[in-house]
Amino acid sequence: MLGEGILKGLAETAKNFAGSYVSKDRLTTVQYPEERIAPIEATRDFPFLVYDGEDWQAGLRCVACQICEKECPPKCIYIEKSKDKKPDYVGKPQIYPARFDIDISVCMSCQICVEVCPFEAIKMDTVFELATEDRFGGLLLDRSKLAKSNEYYHTIHPTEAAEVDARLAEEKAKVEAKARAAAEAAAAKAAAAPAAGAPAKTEPPAVKPAGGAE
Amino acid sequence: MLEKADQVFVLLLHWLVGYLPAAWRPASGVLLCVVAIIAVYPTLFALAVLLERKGLGRMQNRYGPNRVGPFGILQPVADGIKSLTKEDIVPFNADALVHFIAPLMLVVAVFMGFAVLPMGRNMVLVDLDASLLFFFAMGASTELSVFMAGWSSRNKYSLLGAMRAVAQMISYEVPLLLSTVGVVMITGSLSLVDIVDAQNRYTWGLAHWNVFKPWGLAGFAMFVIASMAETNRSPFDLPEGESEIVAGYFTEYSGFKFALFFLGEYVGMFGIAGLGTSLFLGGWSSPLAVLSWVPSWIWFFSKVMVWICFFIWVRGTMPRLRQDQLMNFAWKFVLPMTLLNLLVAAEWRFVADMWLRWIAGMVIVVGAYVLMGRVGMRREHFGPRTYRYAE
Numbered sequence: 104m105l106g107e108g109i110l111k112g113l114a115e116t117a118k119n120f121a122g123s124y125v126s127k128d129r130l131t132t133v134q135y136p137e138e139r140i141a142p143i144e145a146t147r148d149f150p151f152l153v154y155d156g157e158d159w160q161a162g163l164r165c166v167a168c169q170i171c172e173k174e175c176p177p178k179c180i181y182i183e184k185s186k187d188k189k190p191d192y193v194g195k196p197q198i199y200p201a202r203f204d205i206d207i208s209v210c211m212s213c214q215i216c217v218e219v220c221p222f223e224a225i226k227m228d229t230v231f232e233l234a235t236e237d238r239f240g241g242l243l244l245d246r247s248k249l250a251k252s253n254e255y256y257h258t259i260h261p262t263e264a265a266e267v268d269a270r271l272a273e274e275k276a277k278v279e280a281k282a283r284a285a286a287e288a289a290a291a292k293a294a295a296a297p298a299a300g301a302p303a304k305t306e307p308p309a310v311k312p313a314g315g316a317e
Numbered sequence: 318m319l320e321k322a323d324q325v326f327v328l329l330l331h332w333l334v335g336y337l338p339a340a341w342r343p344a345s346g347v348l349l350c351v352v353a354i355i356a357v358y359p360t361l362f363a364l365a366v367l368l369e370r371k372g373l374g375r376m377q378n379r380y381g382p383n384r385v386g387p388f389g390i391l392q393p394v395a396d397g398i399k400s401l402t403k404e405d406i407v408p409f410n411a412d413a414l415v416h417f418i419a420p421l422m423l424v425v426a427v428f429m430g431f432a433v434l435p436m437g438r439n440m441v442l443v444d445l446d447a448s449l450l451f452f453f454a455m456g457a458s459t460e461l462s463v464f465m466a467g468w469s470s471r472n473k474y475s476l477l478g479a480m481r482a483v484a485q486m487i488s489y490e491v492p493l494l495l496s497t498v499g500v501v502m503i504t505g506s507l508s509l510v511d512i513v514d515a516q517n518r519y520t521w522g523l524a525h526w527n528v529f530k531p532w533g534l535a536g537f538a539m540f541v542i543a544s545m546a547e548t549n550r551s552p553f554d555l556p557e558g559e560s561e562i563v564a565g566y567f568t569e570y571s572g573f574k575f576a577l578f579f580l581g582e583y584v585g586m587f588g589i590a591g592l593g594t595s596l597f598l599g600g601w602s603s604p605l606a607v608l609s610w611v612p613s614w615i616w617f618f619s620k621v622m623v624w625i626c627f628f629i630w631v632r633g634t635m636p637r638l639r640q641d642q643l644m645n646f647a648w649k650f651v652l653p654m655t656l657l658n659l660l661v662a663a664e665w666r667f668v669a670d671m672w673l674r675w676i677a678g679m680v681i682v683v684g685a686y687v688l689m690g691r692v693g694m695r696r697e698h699f700g701p702r703t704y705r706y707a708e
Contacts, residue, residue, distance in 0.1 A: 105650075105690025112634040116376040120633075129378045 144260060147227035149207045150216050152249045155192055159250040164224035166191060167200040171216035171225055179209035180216065191222075192271065193278045205249060207233060208242040223267045229259045323612040326353070327439050350442045354431045361622075362583040363393035369629045376633035400576035408471060408569050415469035420570065420577035422462035427581045429455040430588040435510050437601045437614030447507040452592055453494060456547065459585060460486045463556070466578070467566035478565025481640065482556035485546055488647040489553075493543035495655035496536045499662035500527055500596045509592075513600030522606040526599040531678030532662040535686070537597040539655045541627075544589040546647070549582065550628050552635035555643060590624035591617070650689055657685045 123129045133140055150171075154162035167184040183202035191197040216225050228251070235241030257264040321328065334346045367382075367390065374381025382389040407413055433448035435441040445451050460483055467479020501507055504515045518525045527533030546553035557565035567578045594600055598620050601613035638646070661678045668674040 104687060109635065113630060116630060116634045119378055120372065120375045120630075123375045123378050130380060131378065132380055134380075 142229050146229045150225050151228040151251045154250050165200050166197040170219050174219045177209045179206040203246045206243045319610050358584050365625050372629045373633045403572035405572040410471040412469040415465050419462045419466035420574045423581035426458040427585045434591045436617050444510050448509045449507045470569035472569050474562040474568045477562050478556045489543045489546035492651040492655045496539040499532045499536045502662045509595045516599040517602035519606040524604050528597040531682045535658045535682045548586045551632040590621045594620040
């Protein structure tokens with residue numbers, strides 16, 4: 104009969120209305136400033152710079168290669184290279200960003216800077232209460248505001264951070280092994296050189312036939 | 318004491334006016350009544366908006382506004398301050414004068430209707446002989462202001478909204494009027510005071526409300542439907558369908574003018590609810606003789622508020638109609654039902670036998686409802702749709 108569906112619908116909304124006062128389960132709204140739910144691990148909003156160790160300036164992984172600056176679609180990253188160099192995590196001297204600003208009012212949270220960074224230096228943050236009274240300056244984050252420790256990275260994205268750490272450790276081990284091999288070779292050479300000064304001269308001819316044979 | 322409580326506003330008025338010289342009394346009395354009406358209904362409007370937002374929230378399993386004041390009860394105040402402090406924007410191409418007048422006209426027209434509504438025993442501003450006619454005349458003039466708003470804005474959405482509003486309001490004006498004709502036929506008067514007085518009688522302790530009679534019940538149902546469409550309430554809110562045409566005829570209004578439209582809409586709802594209450598629900602009379610001691614104005618305003626709550630309930634339940642559904646419903650179902658209802662009312666008037674007129678009335682009303690629901694509102698099945706791409 105006409106109107107049956109309307110009555111059913113009215114009963115349904117009445118049930119919802121009354122039910123929302125009786126059972127708390129119906130009200131799924133999180134009363135935000137007082138109540139919070141933990142963000143899921145894949146949450147991301149704006150990039151930050153990772154540093155190792157205690158001192159953020161010494162431990163900054165960024166080498167100011169400017170790939171992220173070039174790749175950034177809305178062009179919200181500004182980098183100035185340093186004149187001097189500082190050792191990176193493996194101890195190799197690298198230039199570092201004298202200035203690294205991200206304008207988060209422009210950033211669109213695309214994560215492309217993270218994807219392209221070869222040094223695992225830039226990662227996505229999860230902070231979201233970034234409202235400020237200063238519309239321009241307050242949203243332009245500089246190096247000191249962007250730098251966050253690796254421990255912090257572990258707290259916000261544990262799985263990803265562990266993978267990154269493993270990768271870096273592997274790389275570092277490789278570099279160290281290479282360095283050790285080089286050092287050993289150098290040491291062996293150094294040990295061999297004073298023992299026999301003349302035989303060193305005979306070496307090039309020994310190599311040549313091998314190259315010719317190939 | 319109870320007599321005094323019932324007449325408290327009337328006595329207050331006489332007491333206040335008593336201080337003035339006799340020559341000024343009629344004019345100042347009317348002025349005071351107008352001030353009271355203009356003060357009471359916007360307050361009720363604030364209450365209704367809060368009820369609507371909280372109620373709709375609960376129907377959708379949300380909390381609704383709960384930040385401003387305890388349980389969010391100061392939300393209307395915040396809304397008011399917000400709309401007052403907003404910039405008043407008039408589009409460059411708009412007809413500035415008409416654009417300015419439209420919201421004022423709407424509010425004025427809507428408030429005029431209250432002049433003839435009996436809000437309690439002896440509580441009516443003007444007891445016109447043709448007060449029902451006056452009310453409908455004022456109600457119809459809201460269409461003009463709606464169209465003025467849509468036309469003067471020079472905006473396609475405004476104009477579309479205004480066209481829809483006018484088409485809808487004119488379509489539903491007919492059943493709205495016809496549904497009340499039955500009451501006039503039985504009561505023999507166009508005066509709302511007389512209509513309420515006629516319902517303020519009791520048999521076996523039960524009031525003679527028009528809604529308790531077959532023609533009254535059918536008329537009431539049709540009146541409720543038509544009044545929803547007339548006040549542009551969901552599910553008949555096509556003129557301001559947000560998802561289709563931004564906000565309809567008040568798209569180009571901001572700040573306080575927008576608030577005036579909002580106010581006009583809600584006060585219009587109170588007006589039509591008050592009219593429906595007076596026509597079908599006994600106005601200020603109590604439903605049971607034993608409850609007659611409750612002051613009459615409490616009955617009137619509580620009935621109006623229940624009516625508003627029903628509107629909110631319906632809004633929380635039903636989706637918006639499509640334009641063709643709206644028109645089909647008006648012309649193929651509501652209008653024939655109201656016309657048939659005239660027959661039932663005539664039958665009620667002229668058949669003397671108590672049982673016969675009850676049975677005959679109920680048979681016609683229910684039979685027509687079922688039949689028309691089956692035939693008139695039958696959904697047309699076009700079969701599965703097939704699509705063919707252009708070559």
